[in-house]
Each structure stands twice: as structure tokens, then as C-alpha cells.
Amino acid sequence: QQPVQSPQAVILREGEDAVINCSSSKALYSVHWYRQKHGEAPVFLMILLKGGEQKGHDKISASFNEKKQQSSLYLTASQLSYSGTYFCGTNNNAGNMLTFGGGTRLMVKP
Amino acid sequence: KAGVTQTPRYLIKTRGQQVTLSCSPISGHRSVSWYQQTPGQGLQFLFEYFSETQRNKGNFPGRFSGRQFSNSRSEMNVSTLELGDSALYLCASSLSTSGGYNEQFFGPGTRLTVL
Numbered sequence: 677q678q679p680v681q682s683p684q685a686v687i688l689r690e691g692e693d694a695v696i697n698c699s700s701s702k703a704l705y706s707v708h709w710y711r712q713k714h715g716e717a718p719v720f721l722m723i724l725l726k727g728g729e730q731k732g733h734d735k736i737s738a739s740f741n742e743k744k745q746q747s748s749l750y751l752t753a754s755q756l757s758y759s760g761t762y763f764c765g766t767n768n769n770a771g772n773m774l775t776f777g778g779g780t781r782l783m784v785k786p
Numbered sequence: 787k788a789g790v791t792q793t794p795r796y797l798i799k800t801r802g803q804q805v806t807l808s809c810s811p812i813s814g815h816r817s818v819s820w821y822q823q824t825p826g827q828g829l830q831f832l833f834e835y836f837s838e839t840q841r842n843k844g845n846f847p848g849r850f851s852g853r854q855f856s857n858s859r860s861e862m863n864v865s866t867l868e869l870g871d872s873a874l875y876l877c878a879s880s881l882s883t884s885g886g887y888n889e890q891f892f893g894p895g896t897r898l899t900v901l
Contacts, residue, residue, distance in 0.1 A: 678828075708889065716894075717876060717892035717894050720889040720890065723886070723887075723889055763828075763829060765886075771834045771836060771841040772817045772819055772842075772882060773819065773831050774819070774831060775831060776829035776831075777828075778828050779828060779829075
């Protein structure tokens with residue numbers, strides 16, 4: 677079963693903040709976050725691992741609540757380049773298989 | 787370091803035909819995963835190969851198959867194409883052995899259109 681992302685879409689002005697949530701019904705080993713721009717491949721943003729380790733870009737932060745199987749991606753002081761569709765992908769230690777959420781469309785306007 | 791490459795980038799086929807897509811992972815990456823992306827179903831996992839062995843398989847019919855070679859290059863095959871197979875097929879490679887410990891690097895994808 678795929679994780680549930682919320683909101684499905686959000687529109688921001690440059691400089692505003694946003695939070696994207698990802699919730700799974702299964703116990704998770706890791707949560708990945710990717711951004712995909714139209715016509716391009718998904719690009720890696722963050723990994724959050726069971727146990728608290730995180731890896732990713734300095735300008736993006738995220739959290740992982742292992743007990744609730746929930747993760748949130750925090751986008752602060754948004755820039756026009758942040759526009760795109762954000763996907764969370766979850767792994768329950770089955771190889772490197774990722775189950776992706778439905779995506780959150782983010783549009784940043786000047 | 788070269789990224790993940792996929793060939794061909796675009797394909798047009800007719801129903802009933804078969805198709806083979808190719809993926810070359812980043813040098814040193816032994817894990818290759820395939821995903822199907824459609825507007826209706828989103829990003830869906832097809833299968834993962836690691837050291838020439840299929841390690842995980844998604845919920846797709848047997849018409850979808852794949853393999854991995856000793857140099858980690860991977861191919862996926864779709865037989866008896868259906869209209870619903872029209873999609874962007876993405877390949878992703880990773881350094882990690884399991885647990886999604888490392889990021890997956892996606893290739894540009896192959897856009898398959900079935901007429």
C-alpha cells in the first residue's frame with residue numbers, strides 16, 4: 677500500500693514556507709524524498725533512516741517519526757526553483773524497493 | 787561521474803508487440819530498480835535487480851520482465867503490449883545493498899507510447 681502524501685498541491689509566494697507530509701501504514705526502514713520537475717527525472721533530496729540518521733541537501737530539512745510511520749519535508753524561504761512535484765518513497769528493508777506516494781505539486785510564484 | 791543512462795528515450799509501438807528497454811547504472815552501483823510512471827497511477831515499482839538477481843518484484847503482470855548483466859546494466863522487457871502500458875519507464879541505480887540506505891539516482895526515462 678502506497679504512502680499518503682498531503683497536501684496534494686500547494687501554491688506559495690517566494691520566501692514563504694511549506695510542509696509536505698508523508699504517512700505510511702507499514703513499519704518503515706527509511707523514507708526518501710525526491711523532487712521532479714515537468715519532463716525531468718526525479719532528483720534526490722533527503723533520506724531519513726530508522727534510528728535517526730539523515731542524509732541530504734543542506735537547505736532542506738525533514739523529520740521522521742518512526743512510531744507513527746510519518747515523515748515531513750520542510751521547505752523554508754521558498755525559491756522559484758522549488759517548484760515541482762515532491763514524492764516521498766518508503767522502504768521497509770525490502771532491498772532498495774521504494775513505494776512512492778501520490779506526490780505533492782508545489783508552485784512558487786514571484 | 788556519468789549518470790544513469792537509458793535507451794531509447796522515446797519509443798512508439800503498437801498493441802501486441804514487445805519492447806526492450808535498457809539502463810546503464812552509475813559506475814559501481816550494483817542495485818538497479820525500474821519504475822513505471824503514469825498520470826493516473828503515479829510512480830510504481832516494477833522490480834529491483836542486485837548482482838544479477840531479481841530481489842524484489844512489484845505488482846505487475848508476467849508480461850513485464852527484466853534482467854541484469856554482470857556489468858550491472860539492466861534491461862526490461864514488456865511483451866504483448868497493451869494501450870495501458872504507455873508510460874514513462876524510469877530506471878534508478880543505488881550504491882546500497884539494502885534498506886534504502888543510499889539515494890537512488892534516476893535516469894531520464896524511456897517514454898513508451900503504445901498505439
